[in-house]
Amino acid sequence: TAGAIDYWGLFSVSSQTGDIWEINKCERIIFPQLQKIQQEIMKKTGATFASEVVQRRGLGCTDE
Incomplete structure (x- = not known):
């Protein structure tokens, strides 16, 4: 139907590491292809x- 909206969540993405968190549930998004991209990002930024x-913690999420 026109105007229908699917809600998938609210996400926080780090530009320094590529780390992705769904912030309503404080769940870290992780899968092999993303990990490869994150390693490339961290090589460029020097972040971990x-x-x-x-x-x-500012998102209200504890460490894994």
């Missing part, structure tokens, strides 16, 4: 998942 602990 550990360096973003404060940002994750």
Whole structure:
């Protein structure tokens, strides 16, 4: 139907690591192809998942 909307969630994406979190459930999105892309991003930025602990906590999400 016209105007129908599917809600998939609200996501936070780190431009420094490529880390993706669904922030309503605080679930980290992870799969093999994404991990490869994240490694490339982190090589370019020098960031790590550990360096973003404060940002994750700011979302209300605890460490994995």
